[in-house]
Amino acid sequence: MDSELEEIYRQVADSISPEEFEERVKEKVALMAGLCDSRTAAMLVARDLGSPDLLTKIGSIRPEMGNVTFTGRVIAVSPVREFQRSDGSLGRVANITLADETGSVRVALWDETAELIKSGDLAVDQCLKVRGLAKEGFAGTEVSLGRGGGFEEIDQDIHPRVAPYKIGELKRDMSDVNLLAAVVDPGEMREFERRDGGKGQVRGVTLGDETGKVRLTLWDEQAQMPLLKGETLEIVGGSVRERYGLLEIQTGGSTAIRKSTKKLDFSERMTPIAELKEGMLSSVSGFVSGLGEVREFQRDDGRMGRVANIYISDDSGRIRAALWGEHVDRLVEVDLGYRAEIIDAQVKSGWNEGLELSCGWRTRITFAPPE
Incomplete structure (x- = not known):
């Protein structure tokens, strides 16, 4: 039983055994034909047992x-x-x-x-x-x-x-989040035009700790602050949003961003291919075991785009990686057997119900000839 279900079960523990509670939750999910998750079903079961004020x-x-x-x-x-x-x-x-x-x-x-x-x-x-x-x-x-x-x-x-949160503890729609993390990629500030014609600044910064990585979005004056890779940032009062299937920390007028003297040791964790799961933002290291053709397509705005598939293998398995945009240019210098390191690719459900790595603008890729 996961922690959220345990939280609900404790409030009705005098009325039902944990095994029977879990069975009723499964029955409720099946009865609702997938229209509710297990947590909602657990709350409904608890209410059936006479606990209306969970x-x-x-x-x-x-x-x-x-x-x-x-x-x-x-x-x-x-x-x-x-x-x-x-x-x-x-x-x-x-x-x-x-x-x-x-x-x-x-x-x-x-x-x-x-x-x-x-x-x-x-x-x-x-x-x-x-x-x-x-x-x-x-x-x-x-x-x-x-x-x-x-x-x-x-x-x-x-x-x-x-205590500040760890990145691995963050969940969608959390508010007033405090976080202490290292700058993995300081990003670059870019200007944009607001609806009222004024100019704004925005910057995406990648943060990391021992539990994972997350993107931090900074606006205007905060986007202009000098940042170096390896520095430690303290975020006070941020909010967590989900964007393109990944979590981001958004900042607002009440969010404080300041540098900390506390040193955090961050090292990029390479995930074995066999351990990849859909929805993860992951980094993998292996060798190129397959090269597909470059394919052109037309975007919704009329511009032409390019995509190419390659296959990466390590000691645990093999996975397809979809390279988009400028990443496709790198394939001119790549051949089978080249060592590959892919940083920050999103794991998605791909062809034939398998998994694939989607390598977009956030992804960093390096290739090297075999030694």
């Missing part, structure tokens, strides 16, 4: 979960902001951030509820039980109280997580 750990909250109930300690309170509605009436909104040992989440407060901040009835360090609607916010997952939602102060000693 508690969810903050680190497990996702936008698609809908109504959630959780507990946490208030670690941040925003000022109350007033705004004018379309009907001319005055509205008020504020955010509080709650955290437990698994993560943090923002909760949006509206109108009368937001006034509790001004009155001092809602403040940092209180422990609350919250019922609300999970949704995707500007900076990751957030919870809105809405109709039927609410919160109450509880007498619990909740200890929020203090």
Whole structure:
């Protein structure tokens, strides 16, 4: 039983054995004909057993979960902001951030509820039980109280997580993420034109630690900061998004990026071909065991593109790698038996239900003749 199912099972453990609980979860998934995942099915089983108010750990909250109930300690309170509605009436909104040992989440407060901040009835360090609607916010997952939602102060000693996350712990739609990682590739800043005609700057930086790698997106002034490979960055208050099947850390106005004197030893991990799994961002090392023809195609915008397939083998297996764009030019100097190192390729489902490496603009490839 995985950790998320265990979290739900513990709340109904007095009513059912773990084996019977797992069996009912499988039956519920089958009954829903694949329309719900095992976690949602587990929550439905728990409700069938008479536990309507299931508690969810903050680190497990996702936008698609809908109504959630959780507990946490208030670690941040925003000022109350007033705004004018379309009907001319005055509205008020504020955010509080709650955290437990698994993560943090923002909760949006509206109108009368937001006034509790001004009155001092809602403040940092209180422990609350919250019922609300999970949704995707500007900076990751957030919870809105809405109709039927609410919160109450509880007498619990909740200890929020203090340590920064490891890259391997990151999940889609996490918000207020703190991370300490080494700069693997500082990237290059590029300018773009905003919708209002102004100029903006953006930069993609690859970060790494002993658990993996992730892309960090920096904007404007932060994109201009000088970065060197091997330096350590501390990110405070980032959010995790999924883009093209891969996780990225996005930054906003409240995100702090600063250099750290703490040294992190990062070394590129080469994954054996036999251990590759769909959805991974992986690096492999082996030799060229097959070369396909270069194929031209027309992109959606009318431009012509090129793709070529090669095969890479190591001691554990063989896999096809699809090379796109400028990577295709490298094949002029490559022959069978050449040593190959492919860094940051995405593992996808390929032809005939097999796996393949997709080598796009993020991928770095080196070839060398056999010794």
